[in-house]
Amino acid sequence: MIKVGLIGYGKAGAAVARVIEADERFELCWIARRSAGPAETGHPVTSLDANSFPAWLDQHPVDAVIDFSDAKAVLIYGEAIRRRGIALVSAISVHPETTLAYIRDLGSDIRVMSSPNITLGINFLMFAARMLRRIAPFADVEILEQHFRDKPEVSGTARKIAENLDVDHERITSLRLGGIVGHHEVIFGFPFQTVRLIHDSIRREAFGTGAAFALHELLKYPPGFYTYDDLLLNLIRQDLNASLVPAHA
Ligand SMILES: NC(=O)c1ccc[n+]([C@@H]2O[C@H](COP(=O)([O-])OP(=O)(O)OC[C@H]3O[C@@H](n4cnc5c(N)ncnc54)[C@H](OP(=O)(O)O)[C@@H]3O)[C@@H](O)[C@H]2O)c1
Numbered sequence: 019m020i021k022v023g024l025i026g027y028g029k030a031g032a033a034v035a036r037v038i039e040a041d042e043r044f045e046l047c048w049i050a051r052r053s054a055g056p057a058e059t060g061h062p063v064t065s066l067d068a069n070s071f072p073a074w075l076d077q078h079p080v081d082a083v084i085d086f087s088d089a090k091a092v093l094i095y096g097e098a099i100r101r102r103g104i105a106l107v108s109a110i111s112v113h114p115e116t117t118l119a120y121i122r123d124l125g126s127d128i129r130v131m132s133s134p135n136i137t138l139g140i141n142f143l144m145f146a147a148r149m150l151r152r153i154a155p156f157a158d159v160e161i162l163e164q165h166f167r168d169k170p171e172v173s174g175t176a177r178k179i180a181e182n183l184d185v186d187h188e189r190i191t192s193l194r195l196g197g198i199v200g201h202h203e204v205i206f207g208f209p210f211q212t213v214r215l216i217h218d219s220i221r222r223e224a225f226g227t228g229a230a231f232a233l234h235e236l237l238k239y240p241p242g243f244y245t246y247d248d249l250l251l252n253l254i255r256q257d258l259n260a261s262l263v264p265a266h267a
Pocket residue numbers: 025026027028029030031050051052053054055066085086087088089090091109110111112133134135136137225
């Protein structure tokens with residue numbers, strides 16, 4: 019069993035904890051947060067503090083940490099996990115450039131995966147959309163995103179999809195309706211057919227499924243800095259290689 023420490027126990031972290039707890043590949047050992055408030059999981063909780071965290075790690079050893087806290091937290095725990103060879107899955111959505119450089123540097127000693135979008139389904143949608151764009155560059159592309167009424171900005175995921183497909187941000191249509199958690203749709207308009215790739219978020223637990231996938235894959239690799247794409251594409255590549263029919267010369 020892979021021993022895991024979870025950093026951050028807010029809206030996302032609490033959902034991730036439920037998924038990791040229920041997954042028999044992992045043992046959730048502890049939670050670190052800014053406060054030392056209790057967690058409904060009943061696991062030991064510590065307040066993340068640079069002075070006491072190394073001793074906490076020695077008393078509660080883990081193979082990996084999953085970070086759903088805040089961009090500043092890695093600066094507190096980074097050296098402690100580097101020295102102990104502990105792997106890191108960081109799900110923080112936005113990092114200052116210097117912090118991202120620091121996380122990349124951790125990859126020179128330990129296994130690190132950092133992804134601003136950790137949902138497995140969205141990462142697969144982006145991969146599939148990229149493939150279709152390459153196969154059919156002549157097709158029209160539109161991106162539709164739907165979220166709850168109060169979400170003010172255009173979805174960052176939709177903007178990332180647009181960048182990945184090299185289409186203008188103006189091709190994104192945003193709808194704000196009731197309590198929709200998150201809907202992303204990429205529509206490819208061919209002359210005689212239409213392809214729609216759709217992802218619907220149902221619950222925040224999807225972040226946990228994505229983090230579990232990333233951690234399980236990450237531990238197959240040597241120390242280094244990896245993106246979600248690296249892990250997903252390597253898996254797809256291995257599967258394709260196994261089923262490849264050699265082309266005639
Ligand atoms: N990659 C993805 O797909 C994805 C998906 C969802 C969320 N996220 C990211 O995950 C992070 C958390 O999101 P959220 O919605 O769960 O936020 P949230 O509800 O505000 O929770 C933040 C959690 O982090 C803890 N925390 C904050 N600063 C800390 C620090 N310096 N040291 C240790 N713990 C600290 C907080 O501690 P207290 O409980 O003590 O306040 C809280 O438990 C954000 O960066 C968000 O962008 C990423």
